[in-house]
Amino acid sequence: MTGATLAVRDSGPMNAPLSARDHTRNLKRERILDVAAELFFVKGFHGASMENLCSALGVTKPFIYYHFKSKDEILLALYLASVNSALEVARAARASSDDPVAQLKTFARTYAMLVLTDRQRIALISREKGLLNAEQMRDVTALGRAFLDVLSGLMADGVKAGAFRIDDPALAAHEVNGMIAWAINWYNPSGRRTPQDIADHMEDAALRLVGIATNWPKAEGGPGA
Numbered sequence: 203m204t205g206a207t208l209a210v211r212d213s214g215p216m217n218a219p220l221s222a223r224d225h226t227r228n229l230k231r232e233r234i235l236d237v238a239a240e241l242f243f244v245k246g247f248h249g250a251s252m253e254n255l256c257s258a259l260g261v262t263k264p265f266i267y268y269h270f271k272s273k274d275e276i277l278l279a280l281y282l283a284s285v286n287s288a289l290e291v292a293r294a295a296r297a298s299s300d301d302p303v304a305q306l307k308t309f310a311r312t313y314a315m316l317v318l319t320d321r322q323r324i325a326l327i328s329r330e331k332g333l334l335n336a337e338q339m340r341d342v343t344a345l346g347r348a349f350l351d352v353l354s355g356l357m358a359d360g361v362k363a364g365a366f367r368i369d370d371p372a373l374a375a376h377e378v379n380g381m382i383a384w385a386i387n388w389y390n391p392s393g394r395r396t397p398q399d400i401a402d403h404m405e406d407a408a409l410r411l412v413g414i415a416t417n418w419p420k421a422e423g424g425p426g427a
Contacts, residue, residue, distance in 0.1 A: 231269045234259065235283065235323075238276050243322040247277060247330045277330060278338050284323045285345040291316055292352040302360035303414065306378075309356065310408035311401045314382050318397040321386045328386075350375050360412060367413030378408050 220228065237258050241250040252273055256263055270276045295309035317324050327342075334342065353375035360366030368374045382404050389400065406416045 227269070230265075231279075234266060234269055234276065235280055239280055239323045239326065242277070242280070242330065243325060247273075247326075247333055274333075277326070277333060278341075280323055280326055281334065281338075281342050282345065284320070284327055285342055285349065287316055287320070288313065289345055289349040289352065292349055292356075296352060296356055301365075302356055302363050303365050303409070305356050306360065306408055306412065307405050309353070310378065310382065310405040313379075314385065314401040314404040315397055317382055317385050318389055318400060321389060324383065325386045350379065353379060357412065365412075365414070368411075374412060377411055381407060381411070 234255075238250075238255055241255055241258055244250075245254065250273075252263060252266065255266060255273075255276075259266070266276075270279065291312045292309060295305050295312060298308045299305050350372070354372045357366060357368060357371035357374045357378075361368060361371060366374070385400065385404075409416050
């Protein structure tokens with residue numbers, strides 16, 4: 203996944219530019235995370251060894267251990283990066299317009315693209331969740347709660363504006379999130395539908411979920427066709 207990973211990167215003062223050294227270090231960390239996500243997705247966390255990761259990267263163990271203390275720390279970094287990316291999508295959608303309808307359209311489309319293009323990392327959240335300890339899960343859960351709070355706020359504003367016909371903004375937030383995130387389980391990258399096509403459908407479905415009529419034509423075939 204090439205999305206934002208602010209929760210797992212070192213950062214200096216707000217808005218301070220990274221030094222060339224820090225930039226290079228972040229690029230190396232991202233490369234490790236990208237390859238680890240693919241490896242864990244294919245082999246599972248327990249099935250993928252550090253030797254497998256070194257071989258896939260073409261590096262030695264000291265290179266990886268310079269950036270991450272353990273395989274568990276890599277998994278946590280992937281978790282935090284995935285949830286933080288979703289949170290940033292929600293916040294960006296909220297800041298994109300004063301109109302809740304426009305915000306929801308932006309969120310649904312952008313979040314769908316994140317899920318579909320970064321699905322290997324996103325899938326780890328559901329597939330390998332039980333591997334984190336209680337302290338690590340608190341960090342991940344806090345980010346997840348912040349994400350749903352932002353989305354719930356969007357829903358509540360839509361109700362206040364008279365644009366959304368829902369009786370429970372928090373529940374609607376869970377429904378929209380679940381609908382889009384579930385795509386990791388059926389999306390076929392080799393299918394005839396592109397991520398952009400599916401994002402169009404998700405935008406339309408999100409609008410209909412909050413009671414906004416749309417003119418979207420009936421889709422042909424199944425979602426993974």
